[in-house]
Amino acid sequence: MLAIRLIERKRDGGRIEPGEWRALLGAYVAGHVPEYQMAAFLMAAYLRGLDRDETAALTESMLRSGASLDLHGISAPRIDKHSTGGVGDKVSLVLAPLAAAVGIVVPMVSGRGLGHTGGTLDKLDAIPGFRSDLTLAQARAQLERIGCVLLGQSGEIAPVDRKLYALRDATATVESIPLIAASIMSKKLAEGLTGLVLDVKRGSGSFLQTLERGIELSQTMIALGAAHQCPVVALVTAMDRPLGRACGNALETEEAIHALRGEGPPDLMEVTYALAAEMMMLGALAPDRASARERLAGAIASGAAAEKFKEIIEAQGGNPAVVDDPALMPQAEAIELCRASRRGFVAQIEPRAVGRGIIALGGGRTTMEDTLDPGVGFVITAKPGDWVEAGEAIASVFARDEAGLRAGAAALREAIRIGDEAEPPLPLISHRVTQHGVAEVYDGV
Amino acid sequence: MLAIRLIERKRDGGRIEPGEWRALLGAYVAGHVPEYQMAAFLMAAYLRGLDRDETAALTESMLRSGASLDLHGISAPRIDKHSTGGVGDKVSLVLAPLAAAVGIVVPMVSGRGLGHTGGTLDKLDAIPGFRSDLTLAQARAQLERIGCVLLGQSGEIAPVDRKLYALRDATATVESIPLIAASIMSKKLAEGLTGLVLDVKRGSGSFLQTLERGIELSQTMIALGAAHQCPVVALVTAMDRPLGRACGNALETEEAIHALRGEGPPDLMEVTYALAAEMMMLGALAPDRASARERLAGAIASGAAAEKFKEIIEAQGGNPAVVDDPALMPQAEAIELCRASRRGFVAQIEPRAVGRGIIALGGGRTTMEDTLDPGVGFVITAKPGDWVEAGEAIASVFARDEAGLRAGAAALREAIRIGDEAEPPLPLISHRVTQHGVAEVYDGV
Numbered sequence: 001m002l003a004i005r006l007i008e009r010k011r012d013g014g015r016i017e018p019g020e021w022r023a024l025l026g027a028y029v030a031g032h033v034p035e036y037q038m039a040a041f042l043m044a045a046y047l048r049g050l051d052r053d054e055t056a057a058l059t060e061s062m063l064r065s066g067a068s069l070d071l072h073g074i075s076a077p078r079i080d081k082h083s084t085g086g087v088g089d090k091v092s093l094v095l096a097p098l099a100a101a102v103g104i105v106v107p108m109v110s111g112r113g114l115g116h117t118g119g120t121l122d123k124l125d126a127i128p129g130f131r132s133d134l135t136l137a138q139a140r141a142q143l144e145r146i147g148c149v150l151l152g153q154s155g156e157i158a159p160v161d162r163k164l165y166a167l168r169d170a171t172a173t174v175e176s177i178p179l180i181a182a183s184i185m186s187k188k189l190a191e192g193l194t195g196l197v198l199d200v201k202r203g204s205g206s207f208l209q210t211l212e213r214g215i216e217l218s219q220t221m222i223a224l225g226a227a228h229q230c231p232v233v234a235l236v237t238a239m240d241r242p243l244g245r246a247c248g249n250a251l252e253t254e255e256a257i258h259a260l261r262g263e264g265p266p267d268l269m270e271v272t273y274a275l276a277a278e279m280m281m282l283g284a285l286a287p288d289r290a291s292a293r294e295r296l297a298g299a300i301a302s303g304a305a306a307e308k309f310k311e312i313i314e315a316q317g318g319n320p321a322v323v324d325d326p327a328l329m330p331q332a333e334a335i336e337l338c339r340a341s342r343r344g345f346v347a348q349i350e351p352r353a354v355g356r357g358i359i360a361l362g363g364g365r366t367t368m369e370d371t372l373d374p375g376v377g378f379v380i381t382a383k384p385g386d387w388v389e390a391g392e393a394i395a396s397v398f399a400r401d402e403a404g405l406r407a408g409a410a411a412l413r414e415a416i417r418i419g420d421e422a423e424p425p426l427p428l429i430s431h432r433v434t435q436h437g438v439a440e441v442y443d444g445v
Numbered sequence: 446m447l448a449i450r451l452i453e454r455k456r457d458g459g460r461i462e463p464g465e466w467r468a469l470l471g472a473y474v475a476g477h478v479p480e481y482q483m484a485a486f487l488m489a490a491y492l493r494g495l496d497r498d499e500t501a502a503l504t505e506s507m508l509r510s511g512a513s514l515d516l517h518g519i520s521a522p523r524i525d526k527h528s529t530g531g532v533g534d535k536v537s538l539v540l541a542p543l544a545a546a547v548g549i550v551v552p553m554v555s556g557r558g559l560g561h562t563g564g565t566l567d568k569l570d571a572i573p574g575f576r577s578d579l580t581l582a583q584a585r586a587q588l589e590r591i592g593c594v595l596l597g598q599s600g601e602i603a604p605v606d607r608k609l610y611a612l613r614d615a616t617a618t619v620e621s622i623p624l625i626a627a628s629i630m631s632k633k634l635a636e637g638l639t640g641l642v643l644d645v646k647r648g649s650g651s652f653l654q655t656l657e658r659g660i661e662l663s664q665t666m667i668a669l670g671a672a673h674q675c676p677v678v679a680l681v682t683a684m685d686r687p688l689g690r691a692c693g694n695a696l697e698t699e700e701a702i703h704a705l706r707g708e709g710p711p712d713l714m715e716v717t718y719a720l721a722a723e724m725m726m727l728g729a730l731a732p733d734r735a736s737a738r739e740r741l742a743g744a745i746a747s748g749a750a751a752e753k754f755k756e757i758i759e760a761q762g763g764n765p766a767v768v769d770d771p772a773l774m775p776q777a778e779a780i781e782l783c784r785a786s787r788r789g790f791v792a793q794i795e796p797r798a799v800g801r802g803i804i805a806l807g808g809g810r811t812t813m814e815d816t817l818d819p820g821v822g823f824v825i826t827a828k829p830g831d832w833v834e835a836g837e838a839i840a841s842v843f844a845r846d847e848a849g850l851r852a853g854a855a856a857l858r859e860a861i862r863i864g865d866e867a868e869p870p871l872p873l874i875s876h877r878v879t880q881h882g883v884a885e886v887y888d889g890v
Contacts, residue, residue, distance in 0.1 A: 034615075
């Protein structure tokens with residue numbers, strides 16, 4: 001009877017009190033509230049919204065539903081990054097070792113890809129032997145020892161979130177800012193963080209397509225963090241084109257390794273440095289962006305960041321030699337260049353079309369049960385705004401076989417538009433959101 | 446994938462096309478759309494609404510999901526009545542035999558009570574041996590022979606409605622005008638009607654508490670009927686107090702028998718005559734209300750209406766002798782008078798409190814699995830506006846035992862308020878709604 005009263009109240013635009021959130025989620029996890037009642041509640045919540053207090057109470061209830069990484073014995077700043085997801089977004093793989101190399105403790109819990117966006121865990125799976133399914137006790141020990149762990153969401157952390165997320169996915173109730181914010185923050189707060197940096201993607205390939213929704217999500221998460229002594233800073237970055245050049249699991253891990261060795265593409269480096277600088281400033285490890293950036297560039301130049309990635313891989317059962325020889329990762333059987341069909345400006349590289357291409361190649365998921373071919377994908381060397389001649393190589397397709405090459409080439413033809421005029425792409429980094437407000441910060445400047 | 450696309454569209458306020466309604470309901474009935482997806486869809490439909498075309502397509506899909514009573518071989522007008530439900534509403538038991546006695550064919554499908562309102566089938570169950578679970582073939586044969594059948598909703602008629610209604614009941618999505626209208630009309634149209642009269646209850650004890658919502662429901666059903674050559678007329682009647690005096694299953698059937706014998710309470714007779722007159726006018730069996738009423742009063746005075754009820758009872762396996770001797774129905778063991786606690790005007794008799802009292806006595810349901818004690822209930826002789834002296838008898842409680850008497854008396858004390866001033870109750874019959882518009886028709890005049 002509790003559930004139906006709460007459905008009615010939310011349906012009519014009323015508020016759910018903190019004790020009621022606890023009771024509802026507790027009964028749901030225990031199986032006493034059936035999925036269909038929770039589905040009706042979620043749709044009412046999606047359409048009627050949750051206010052700040054309700055979002056906080058929901059987050060708190062989800063956080064308390066599971067175990068936390070107890071890191072209070074670690075005195076170093078404990079800071080993680082979360083991205084709303086995109087195509088070619090391998091920032092985590094560069095950022096986590098880099099931040100750990102400059103003294104930040106990084107307990108990073110990541111997910112798998114679904115739909116057009118990739119997932120960090122899938123990229124890590126391309127490293128032979130790598131395991132992300134550690135227990136919280138193992139993760140804690142690794143953090144104490146080497147300062148970074150790259151973890152999957154286990155049943156230990158916020159178990160109600162896993163159940164709720166699957167239901168939201170099946171009932172068209174995913175894209176609700178309060179529900180998204182509560183889902184992310186309940187997991188992040190369980191990491192015992194002293195700070196969190198958010199990478200809010202913007203543009204056609206992103207989850208939240210308008211700037212306003214991205215800023216709303218940032219502000220909601222900043223408020224949730226503030227209530228738990230976990231300051232949150234968000235950067236709004238471009239996802240109207242893929243980030244970097246590689247798209248596909250092993251290809252992206254390889255690009256991340258290049259980046260850690262100082263050979264990353266400029267846009268990937270720019271976003272990684274900007275996010276890492278925010279982490280350092282949150283952790284009081286740098287007084288300002290310029291000095292943070294200097295130390296970060298130094299950690300790459302000295303090899304410390306790449307070395308840290310090797311340590312992480314080794315600690316988690318993987319073969320650290322991939323950092324020196326990425327060819328140890330699964331390779332595609334068939335490779336083909338994709339050439340410009342005409343001369344002109346690269347007007348658009350549509351991330352969703354690229355993401356669909358990866359799925360077509362067998363490297364992405366449409367359901368959580370799909371198994372992936374890690375070696376397939378694209379390396380797109382052209383960037384929006386580039387001038388290209390007809391027949392010029394603009395990308396490569398990495399596929400399992402001939403049919404894959406054809407499907408990949410077709411996807412690229414759909415994704416890459418060449419025109420007579422160069423339309424200005426979105427600024428790579430456009431806004432910085434903190435608890436003090438929103439500032440425009442074009443391209444990290 | 447169909448379901449999630451339709452959930453998304455309705456969530457965002459879009460329209461569902463006729464073929465999509467058919468596909469969605471077909472997949473739902475076949476078990477290919479899980480309950481949780483339909484629950485999310487229903488909540489989106491509740492909050493976003495359905496337009497007239499969508500409501501028509503939904504009704505059509507529900508109607509086509511099952512069998513219909515094929516009555517096209519019957520040349521007499523085939524007209525039914527539907528009430529939105531209330532406390533003490535035994536109109537169907539009087540109206541069906543009365544209308545049949547004046548030449549209307551009445552294929553009446555009724556339901557069971559849930560919550561504070563009673564159900565016609567529960568009242569009929571008080572008649573020893575009476576069976577409402579006929580097949581459609583049996584119902585058709587009975588209609589051809591005696592012109593009236595009192596039927597429960599079988600799995601044959603609109604099966605998707607049964608499944609959907611149970612889900613709506615569990616997900617707080619019942620009170621949506623388009624969903625209510627489609628549910629009622631899909632069943633009524635399956636009866637093969639040439640006309641339908643609606644009794645839309647208004648006031649604190651009714652399902653739709655505002656006049657505006659009652660008129661909206663009427664107009665929605667009028668439009669649905671018009672699309673199927675089934676003209677619909679609605680009367681708005683008062684449910685700010687119980688109708689008649691008896692509340693409780695056997696007690697109400699007894700009162701209905703008294704009404705058929707010419708000894709009914711004035712308010713019950715007034716509503717019954719008004720609805721029956723509409724049925725006669727819809728069936729072209731009377732030119733106007735006055736002549737309809739004359740024939741109806743004649744059918745009661747001559748005994749024809751009571752005789753028709755005996756025929757119906759006998760045809761459906763019941764003991765027709767109850768019409769001459771209602772004491773053959775289950776009787777309460779314990780009876781006690783309830784007296785006015787002070788002198789003054791009867792200011793209010795709250796129907797919901799009376800309904801809750803019947804549930805407390807064991808004569809009503811809170812879940813569809815509850816079994817009922819048919820003999821219990823109330824006879825409330827006082828009416829709002831009456832002047833009463835302290836200690837004057839105003840009602841009787843009929844219970845199973847002493848504890849029941851106490852619970853019933855407590856419910857009546859909560860339901861009946863005596864004050865210094867008489868507040869005017871709602872007019873018994875206030876509005877008449879047809880496809881030509883809404884007219885005020887206070888108290889049947």
